[in-house]
Structure formats: C-alpha cells, structure tokens
Amino acid sequence: FPKAKWCSGRQHALKVTFTTRPSHFSSNFAMKTAYVSGAVASACQNKSVFASPKCHLKAASKPEIENKPFFSAKRFSCPPPHFIFNGTHAGRSFSVTAEAQGTVEVSSSRSSVASSGAAKKRVMIIGGDGYCGWATALYLSQQGHEVAIIDSLVRRHWDATHALETLTPISSIQRRASCWKYHTDKDIPVFVGDICDYDFLVESLKDFGADAIVHFGEQRSAPFSMISRKHAVMTQQNNVVGNLNLLFAMREEFPDVHLVKLGTMGEYGQPNIDIEEGYITINHNGREDRLPYPKQPGSFYHLSKVHDSHNIQFACKIWGLRATDLNQGVVYGVQSAGTDLDEALINRLDYDGIFGTALNRFVIQAAINHPLTVYGNGSQTRGYLDIRDTVRCIEIAVNNPAEKGEMRVFNQFTEQFSVQQLANLVQEAGKKFGLNAEIINIPNPRVEKENHYYNAKNTSLLSLGLEPHFLSESLLDSLLNVALQYRDRVDMSQIMPKVQWKAPEVRNAVRVSAV
DSSP states (O other), X not given: OOEEEOOTTOOOOEEEEOOSOGGGSOTTXXXXXXXXXXEXXXXXXXXXXXXXXXXEEEEOSOTTSTTXXXXXXXXXXXXXXXXXXXXXXXXXXXXXXXXXXXXXXXXXXXXXXXXXXXXXXXXXXXXXXXXXHHHHHHHHHHTTOEEEEEEOOHHHHHHHHTTOOOSSOOXXXXXXXXXXXXXXXXXXXXXXXXXXXXXXXXXXXXXXXXXXXEEOOSOOOHHHHTSOHHHHHHHHIIIIIHHHHHHHHHHHHOTTOEEEEEEEGGGTOOOSSOBOSSEEEEEETTEEEEEEOOOOOOSHHHHHHHHHHHHHHHHHHHHOOXXXXXXXXXXXXXXXXXXXXXXXXXXXXXXXXTTOOHHHHHHHHHHTTOOEEEETTSOOEEEEEEHHHHHHHHHHHHHSOOOTTOEEEEEEOSEEEEHHHHHHHHHHHHGGGTOOOOEEEEOOSSXXXXXXXXXXXXXXXXXXXXXXXXXXXXXXXXXXXXXXXXXXXXXXGGSSOOOOSSOHHHHHHHHHHXX
16 A cells, blocks of 8 residues: 555545455455554454544455455544554464555545635644734635644743733634634644644644645744843744754655745845845846845844745755745734634734734724824835735745745735824724824834835735735724724733833933933
8 A cells, every 4th residue: 555645634545455366365354453553443344443533444345356445544643654454364363464655645535626726735834823824824724725733822922921912802722723613614733832842843744744834933023032132032042943943844854845934024124225026136346146135134033034034045955945935014904814704713913012013003002092103203114915915925825836946035015105104094094983093203112214215026926916905994994993892902001112122221322412
C-alpha cells in the first residue's frame, strides 16, 4: 500500500492489496486483528469495525482474489508506515506485515475545487487566533480550502499582563472553532502550542499535511517591542526564532510547501524615493544589479520583520524553498467573511496605545466622545487596507505559489493616507451619529519623520486579481456602529499612548532645550 499525505479528521480511502496467488487465501480465511501505527482494530471478514477514533478498517468482500483491495482504511492521524494483520487460515495462525511503498497524494472526499475556481488547498495558519489570522481562517474555510490553526494563545496572555481588552468580546479559540463547525459544517482543527518549540511545530504540520503555510504568528506591535529591554528581547526571540524554526521544518520535512509570510510596510521606513515591491534595480559605477530594497525599520518589532525577510530569502536561495513575503500596510475594520454568523465568531478590535492601529483607534475614540489623538502634526503617511482585502490577498498568494528557490515580495495595501486625513474622515463620519469628535495633536511618542515623501508601489496583487475595498462612508459607518455597540467595554485608562521610543534622559533633554 502507498505512503500518503493525510491528517486527522479528513476522510480518505486507502486500498490495501495482497499481490499473491489466489490459492494462498481462500474463502475461509479469517482476519482477527489489524495494527496500524500502534492503533489496534479488531476485524473480521466482511464486517466494519471501529476500534479507535484514529483507525477505521473495513474488510473487502472477496479477499481471496489476487490484486483486489482487501482492506480500505479511513481517518488516520498520520501516515502509517505499515499494517500488521493477524489471522487464521486452515487452522493455523499467521501474521502478515504490509509496508508502505512510494508516495501518493490522498484526496479529500469533498470537492477539490474552491468556490473561486482555483484548486482547493490545505492551509495551515500560524497565529490563527489573532486579528488577521482569525479573519483569514474563516475566509479561506468559507472559500472551500481545508484550514487548520496553530496558535500559542500568547497574545491573550499579553493582553492579561498589560490589563488590556479588545473592544469586542472575543470567545476562546475552541469555542470559535466549534461555533464555525456548527454554522458551516466545516472543521478548523486547532493546534495549541508555540512554534519556538520545534518538535511541536513539526508534529503539528505533519498531522495536518499542508500545501501552504500562512505565517501570522508573531508579536506584531511596534509599541510593545519598545516598552522595555524585556519586551524587545521577547519580540525578537518570538518572531525570529519561530520563523527560523519554520524554515528548518520546511527544509527537513516539507520542502515543497509554499510559505506565505506576513511582513510589514514598516520594514521600508520613510525613504525619500519610491518604495518598490521588495527589490530595486540599482546602477552604480557603470554596473547594474537587482537587490533587496533598503530597509529602515522604525522599532525593534520592525527590525524582527527585517531579520525574518533576510532569513527567508537566504533559505529560499540555498535550500530551494518557495515563499511569498507580504509587506502589509496598516489594517482597519472588524467585519469580514463569516464573522457575522454568530457573536462567538466576532474578530478582535483593539483601541489601546499598544495594539490599536490608527483608524480603529480613532473610530472608538469618536464613539466614546474622546478627542481623536493625532500623533505629532499628523502628516505621517502610510499604506492602509481593509481586513477584507487582507484575507483576499492571502488567498491570492496561496493560489499562486512562488517558484522553488524564489522569495517574492508583494506590497499589501490599497490606499495611502496621512494620520490627519484619517482623523478628518472619522470626524466627518461621526456627525451622522450625532458625534462631535474633536481632533487634538499630541506629542509623538515615536521617532519618525513628519512632512515626508511617501510613494509605495502595490501592483503585484492587483495584477493577480485583487479588487480592493476602498475606505468609504459605508465602511466608516459600519465601524462606528460596532464601536457604539460595545463602547461600554472601553477602558478609558488605555486610550492615551504610554510607550515612548526615546529614553527618559533623552526626552527630558528635549523638553529642556524646547523651553
């Protein structure tokens, strides 16, 4: 019988065939037990038995016929290296061992084509309990892909240790997955653990058997990384080591799997030239080369993303891996495919000074009649995108994998705004709801340019079929409705920024010189 790629909870049919003369097995042949990867199933000819959740064996009707299927097996948690059949024939006991030969892809009993028309994929989402990860898991599952999640749930721990709560009441990951199953009859298996634990990572990936790995599983907040030495080290260790583990796991066990890695536009910084998609052609002293675009990260978090990009590029170059690095802009929104089926499926919406992003923060501040806090003069410009476009970009990357040895870079955003422009849009949208949002400019806790040039390219995903959801009045209305619905959950003490980029002695010196 063949070696196969499969996983727990997925329906497969594996044929076990005896290639021997018919005279060796006659109709009075009786099977007593069958061992599969340590699981034992009692079995008798022409009967179905269910000895364990991991192993279902069903006897074929005519085992005495040469080259005909004798057993079919369904629902294994990992590829069994062998079967051991124990039985009797002509009054004598015997044992037959069948070893796996070759490798085949075992298809699911469900349709192999997603609703978009592209071949359905098996996608492991690392960090699937997070803001982007949860939205992506539901969207890909709804589109017909087979989805599983790896998550250490450490983000929930960080919320607890910093006395933070998302505006929306998110459920446990187990309840989320079971609720999705209830409403859609689609499974999203959840593997709880840390990808910095290499053995856990490899076993989880083996159990699921992915075609693509979407890697969201990193500490994603610049302010968090700037709180202290401890937080900077934690960020770099979690992000860089976890990503390295994943690259080595791919090299050793999954060399053909496509890695879709979430990067950030913040890797580029604020250069005074156009930002290309990952690479730039340079002419220098009469010679030309295409090189990685220069990086000017603005925090220890952004630095960890730069290290990831370099490590991925190196691994693709020397090991022939395939990867797509998605340099994402600032994401806004809370509603995406599937999250409206049940409150237990709702996504998180952060508004605090550590994990909250600009537009989401402004909307929630408006809902509670708090002034919209613009850092500095508000001229800082970035790329932004709707959460609904995030999930679509991921699917586009999954359906269009990179070549072996290639690390592609796509800039993942749809529009560019300054912080002041966003505040003005929220202020205007709030008037429909009777909200009189004031805008205030506060000292910028970050170290970044103001009144700067910013022009980033983003054509690759558009050319592959992305149809953007541009920021509109209806989207702002939707966000404001959610913010108003849950505004009683806002902790006023978390509204203002508390994390400063500059060291205390530097900040004090700046204040003295200003006086």
